[in-house]
Amino acid sequence: MNPSAPALFLDRDDTLVRDEGYMSRPEQIELLPGVAEALRAARAAGFRLYLVTNQSGIGRGYYTMADALACNRRLEALVFDPAAPDGRGRDRGLRSQVADSTPILRPATCDLRPEAAHPRGFDGVCIAPERPDEPSRYRKPSPAYLLERIAGDGLDPARCRMVGDKVSDLACGLAAGVPPVLVARGATGAPREDAAAFAAARGIPVFPSLSAFVSALLSRIPAASEKKN
Numbered sequence: 001m002n003p004s005a006p007a008l009f010l011d012r013d014d015t016l017v018r019d020e021g022y023m024s025r026p027e028q029i030e031l032l033p034g035v036a037e038a039l040r041a042a043r044a045a046g047f048r049l050y051l052v053t054n055q056s057g058i059g060r061g062y063y064t065m066a067d068a069l070a071c072n073r074r075l076e077a078l079v080f081d082p083a084a085p086d087g088r089g090r091d092r093g094l095r096s097q098v099a100d101s102t103p104i105l106r107p108a109t110c111d112l113r114p115e116a117a118h119p120r121g122f123d124g125v126c127i128a129p130e131r132p133d134e135p136s137r138y139r140k141p142s143p144a145y146l147l148e149r150i151a152g153d154g155l156d157p158a159r160c161r162m163v164g165d166k167v168s169d170l171a172c173g174l175a176a177g178v179p180p181v182l183v184a185r186g187a188t189g190a191p192r193e194d195a196a197a198f199a200a201a202r203g204i205p206v207f208p209s210l211s212a213f214v215s216a217l218l219s220r221i222p223a224a225s226e227k228k229n
């Protein structure tokens with residue numbers, strides 16, 4: 001294991017995929033422009049890729065953890081397996097590990113994968129299923145998942161980024177010591193107003209898309225030689 005590996009921690013909805021609101025069916029998953037190419041380029045440059053998503057629709061009873069996992073499988077197929085863009089025929093599933101739930105009402109699913117065993121998926125996935133008013137170990141802005149992966153996978157937080165479209169994503173990164181990056185909401189080309197204000201007050205960079213951010217990152221800082229940002 002590289003003891004100081006770089007990584008991207010990635011919000012899902014309106015960062016990687018178009019958010020239709022409480023998405024529960026795989027056919028609703030649609031990548032934002034350039035996302036697949038950007039993530040594959042980042043991985044090729046040495047970045048580990050982690051998905052960190054709040055899915056309060058589970059806690060609200062709108063859909064199940066199984067639905068969320070099915071949506072994520074579709075996302076992974078679209079990003080990492082372009083030869084099978086509809087994801088059909090791929091049912092390797094997620095090797096999920098239920099984290100310590102006390103006192104959490106609905107345990108999060110955190111998927112910890114050895115990189116070599118999952119060349120076509122994220123290096124790790126964390127789904128926080130709680131409603132905002134429920135206690136939660138992993139729901140952003142909690143930095144718990146990032147801190148666990150930094151310690152467990154030998155990541156260098158200064159060479160990592162937390163990328164998302166909401167204040168909770170940015171606050172999560174800050175709390176973990178991982179520099180946050182704000183991207184525009186979905187395909188609108190514009191950031192959320194509250195997130196833009198939060199970012200401006202803290203000098204957090206803003207990009208019109210994940211694709212634009214990754215292009216800038218990889219052109220500015222070759223992953224193999226990046227020391228510190």
Ligand SMILES: [Mg+2]
Binds near residue numbers: 012
């Ligand atoms: Mg989002």
